[in-house]
Amino acid sequence: MSIKIGEGPFHQRVEKGLNNPFMRGAVSSAQERFQQRKASAIEELGNWEEWRSLGEEIRQHTIEHLDFYLNQLSENIIKRGGHVFFAATAEEANHYIRDVVQSKNGKKVVKSKSMVTEEISLNACLEEAGCEVIETDLGEYILQVDDHDPPSHIVTPALHKNKEQIRDVFKAKLGYTKSEMPEELALHARELLRKEFLSADIGITGCNFAVAESGSISLVTNEGNARLVTALPKTQITVMGMERIVPTFEELDILVSLLTRSAVGQKLTSYVTALTGPRTEGEVDGPEEFHLVIVDNGRSSILGTDFQSVLQCIRCAACINVCPVYRHVGGHSYGSIYPGPIGAVLTPLLEGYEDHKELPYASTLCAACSEACPVKIPLHDLLHKHRQVIVEREGKAPVSEKLIMKAFGFGISSPALYQMGSKFAPMAMKPFVGENQSISKGPGPLKSWTDSREFPAPDQERFRDWMKSRAKGGRIDENRYRS
């Protein structure tokens, strides 16, 4: 697995999503829950727009000085006895981690939630090397148990499953015998996972934010599993996307405040942990050995481009939680571990347009995502920017679309062409117009519209012609509003 997930072309995946009522029900109710909780959490905080501006400022500053802060982070970690590895590619990251695991003769790896390890397909690499890898975040665990079902959301990866489906997975795979009550399901998973924590050789975590000034790694969780992943195994490996860094604890405070409210509508999650290097003399817990793997994997090539602001992302999924397209098609339709608006922007940047060229078009540019983003990434602008690149640089736009753009006179400076097109539209469309003065079965690209909607017949008299005749003293039909 890499960023890319699922089989078949985009439209097939979408069709599959649209025809999955269980998934759509689960996603829709989750979105509603997240939105309500977020609304009350930010109301309680007050001055949300100022918080967003502050968040944006911090992220922009950090990204602009990324080299400085990464260097500072790295020096501080080494000073504390940790190891730092800069991985240019997914492969480099995986090989480094595999080598560390093998050098410790590690057989069992427990992991807390990490999107970047999904991105680089770390589990597959470790499993190939003969390791047993266990996801300990409940959502990730459910997916892993369900034959490696890919995540459909970046914060709550099993969002597409309802509790009955999860019960059935547990029954089939884990000998579960109880009900679909979340408490019972969670208890069962907890009992099984506890044994894994105790017998694991290596703990692998993601990283919400690294703190440059201290060389700390912060983890924001609700389940407590990350605490066990970092406290019990002797070796800890943390994997971070190279942009997930803050200068000091002061900025961490602000970004965590934004993150927990935006992600799950919580003032604070159950655990916000900051870990600084391996256990040192006199300390009672912590790993004996600590490795930080900083993953580039295409990120540095986004720096300095029109898309730089995407690196501000703090992976809260607020954009996903408000996106109406995501609600209907679900995360798997995007064909990427990063779904929704942020995924539609990020995925083509990390993996190219070839497999993901539809993603920037999977949006009405309604800007709900931009409005929801706690660090003010102009997501709808970036989606638009992708479209421009696809049309003008990559030349990947369909020929039929190019023709429409020309034929309808959209975006053409020639008033004559527009005049002609609009004047002859009523005549051209006449064969398709039904009794109710609308088109029920449209030709060509209109078919996609009229499959589900009526399309209006062009007016016999254009508005401009009415204006012209009115200027000459024409009269108005008094009854036209009564239909």
Added chain:
Amino acid sequence: MKVTLFATCLVDMFHSNVGKATVELLEKLGCEIEFPQGQICCGQPAYNSGYVKDAKQAMKHMITVFEQAEYIVTPSGSCATMFKEYPHILKDEPDWQHRAQLVANKTYELTQFIVQVLKREDLGATLNGKATVHTSCHMTRLLGAKSEPFTLLNNVQGLEVIPLDKSQDCCGFGGTFSVKMGQISEQMVDEKVSHIEDSKADFLIGADCGCLMNIKGRIDRKKSPVTVLHIAEVLNSQ
């Protein structure tokens, strides 16, 4: 007051009634309407689809058509937003950017113009029944015109404005999205229409012909009893 009307291509070709209502309404409010026949589409369909070079040509043409205006008024929140975006899109051509900025500065969506510039709230309109409002995405999120339609509609005699569940959600139009991603668009508009039906409103009122065309298209297909009206038609009704 002299108002230069930017009708939009959808009004010109498909919804001339909205244009007529806009003209009559503004005249009743004491405006003198000018309609430059040279106007075409604002370029948004091309721009949003990624055809920025093509869109720029249309935009420059529209700037030359409208730059002499005192006030530019359009019965579309989305097309008004596009005019406001012109300077940003033309930022690499300083001369054009400057001219675009002057055009943007005097562009108003119809209800914004009535409330902010004409400073009128009760227009003496009458419409009997219950109405719910589709607050279009570009109009509210990008243009920032959130309250004006409600200010005006609350003063319409006989009209009860009732809330719409999930009113902030896009109707699924999105210009070329509606045909490019027809299946997804269908689900979005279907959900929107379900909420409209659940509201038990007689009328669905909006300020953008694109959204209204989409919503009405679905309402008509479902043979739903809701009447779709542009806000200009409502405010002009006696």
